[in-house]
Amino acid sequence: MEGCWNWRFHWRRPLRAWEEDSTQQLIEAINHRHPIQDAKDTWSWSLDVKGKYTTRSAYEQLAKKEETRLLEYRKLWRVKVPSKVSAFSWQLLLNRIPTKVNLAMHGILDGNQSINCYWCESSLKHSDHLFESCKIATNLWRKCFNWWGLQYALGNNCLDVFQQHRWHKGSKTLRKGWEMIWFTIVWSLWLSRNEASFQKKKPKEDKLFEIVQIRAFHLVRNLLNLEFSFMEWISNPLSCLTNMK
Ligand SMILES: [Zn+2]
Numbered sequence: 163m164e165g166c167w168n169w170r171f172h173w174r175r176p177l178r179a180w181e182e183d184s185t186q187q188l189i190e191a192i193n194h195r196h197p198i199q200d201a202k203d204t205w206s207w208s209l210d211v212k213g214k215y216t217t218r219s220a221y222e223q224l225a226k227k228e229e230t231r232l233l234e235y236r237k238l239w240r241v242k243v244p245s246k247v248s249a250f251s252w253q254l255l256l257n258r259i260p261t262k263v264n265l266a267m268h269g270i271l272d273g274n275q276s277i278n279c280y281w282c283e284s285s286l287k288h289s290d291h292l293f294e295s296c297k298i299a300t301n302l303w304r305k306c307f308n309w310w311g312l313q314y315a316l317g318n319n320c321l322d323v324f325q326q327h328r329w330h331k332g333s334k335t336l337r338k339g340w341e342m343i344w345f346t347i348v349w350s351l352w353l354s355r356n357e358a359s360f361q362k363k364k365p366k367e368d369k370l371f372e373i374v375q376i377r378a379f380h381l382v383r384n385l386l387n388l389e390f391s392f393m394e395w396i397s398n399p400l401s402c403l404t405n406m407k
Contacts, residue, residue, distance in 0.1 A: 167196040167197065169189065169192060169193070171185075178269060180267065207219070209222075209223055237341075238251055238252060238255070239252075241338075241341045241342060241345060242342070242385040242386065243342060243345045243346075243381065243385070244381075247345050247346075247349045248345070250348075250349060250352060251345055251348055251349070254289070254293065254348055254352075257288075257289055257290075259289060259352070261286070261289040261292060261355075262275070262276075262277040262286055263277055263286045263287065263288060263289055263291075264289060279291060279292065279296055280355060280358035280359055280364075281296055281297075281298045281355075281358060281364065281365070282296050282297055282298065284296075292351060292352075292355050293348055293351050293352075298351075298354075298365060298367060298370070299351055301367050302347060302350075302351065302367070302370055302371060302374065303347065305371045306343060306347055306371070306374060309371075309375070309396070309399065310336075310339075310340060310343065310399055310400065311400070312340070335400065335403045335404065336400055336403075338403070339382070339399065339400065339403045342378060342381060342382055342385075343374075343378055343399075346374050346377050346378040346381060347374055349377075350370065350373055350374045350377060351370075354370055354373075375395070375396055376392075378395075378399075379392055379395045379396075382395075382402070382403070386403070388402065388403065390402040
């Protein structure tokens with residue numbers, strides 16, 4: 163139209179329901195932008211004064227919507243655990259891990275495939291089930307809380323459980339130690355889920371708890387450079403962290 167710019171989109175395939183909100187946001191974002199004819203096209207990142215893309219600006223923009231989560235996410239990267247474990251946990255809190263629920267939601271999983279839990283076979287509604295509400299996960303958390311002598315109350319999701327270390331304001335050692343256990347637990351649940359998925363191995367609950375204790379023992383000793391025996395670790399983990407810096 164004369165003096166007026168109209169955006170017309172042609173998509174290669176029909177949009178899925180979850181993509182429609184994003185499309186609306188895109189239209190709102192560009193609706194008042196009118197390309198200049200005969201000018202050379204360039205890329206410009208609007209979140210940076212120089213128009214240059216930085217991952218930091220993208221991260222902060224994405225996190226802005228979820229201020230309370232941002233603080234927890236930053237903490238997550240500061241915990242001493244292997245980077246693959248931090249990266250996995252980051253994806254877990256953002257609900258970006260490739261569980262059957264997420265794959266089905268993105269149309270990757272065949273609609274005829276079951277999206278039941280590998281362990282308890284209940285219908286999966288959200289990935290948090292594997293890490294929190296499935297009986298395998300709940301029992302593991304309960305055992306680990308008991309092992310650390312902590313009261314437990316599972317929240318609605320993994321972030322709630324991660325935040326529980328805030329209760330321990332009086333003890334930095336306990337807080338830091340428990341953070342490492344949280345990572346070990348979610349990582350172990352994920353590996354166990356993968357074994358169930360790819361090797362059809364169902365976890366034995368006592369075995370899974372032992373695996374978490376062994377994994378955490380190596381993790382804490384190696385990453386914090388502390389000396390203690392495995393027996394000390396399983397009988398009183400907190401005393402093993404007394405000399406932690
Ligand atoms: Zn389950």
